[in-house]
Amino acid sequence: MVEKRFYSLPDLPYGYDALEPHISEGQLRLHHDKHHAAYVNGANAVLERLEAARQAGAELDMKAALKELSFQAGGHVLHSLFWSNLAPAAESGEPKGALAEALKDEFGSLERFRKEFTLAAASTEGSGWAALAWCGMIGRPVIMQIEKHNVNVYPAFRILMVLDVWEHAYYLDYKNERGKFVEAFWKIVNWDEVNKRLEAALK
Ligand code: FE
Secondary structure (H helix, E strand, O other): OOOOOOOOOOOOOOOOOOOOOOOOEEEEEEHHHHHHHHHHHHHHHHHHHHHHHHHEEEEEEEEHHHHHHHHHHHHHHHHHHHOEEOOOHHOOOOOOOOHHHHHHHHOHHHHHHHHHHHHHHHHOOOEEEEEEEEEOOOOEEEEEEEEOOOOOOOOOOOOEEEEEEHHHHHHHHOOHHHHHHHHHOOOEEHHHHHHHHHHHHHO
């Protein structure tokens, strides 16, 4: 029998203090080591529960299990994307090549894209994310406003960039001022990584 694999918490691609002053070391440690880790453990726990029920031939509340798996695994996937689409401010760069072109074609200008993405992040209800995604069916970038980790996600849209606007992402640094955190985000976007994700989506 194949050994079944589980999710694991990825290391950050930079030091815990690398995003300062935009995201403090304390905030980043809490977010990665506690919150992200909890989604990894939560997703694995659901997989284990499903497995145990299979082994025992037991009944399951499928609806509850799958709703939870979608939430926990969604949290893990989005946080993993988030860490790698951030970079120290000195390495942030700017949209280039195919990405710069796609954003200009869709939004008219990079400024307009930035404005719409900022509005999406600012107005996400409760806990959630703003995401830039690529729809291969029409060959256009689309902004998504994800509630929790899994609501309003479009099947098969490739995610190019995400911004976590759960309070746990910014509360230590910015208290209730989500707008200040979103402004800071623009200084630490890893545009090379976002470019690469688009190139992969275009292949
Ligand atoms: Fe988070």
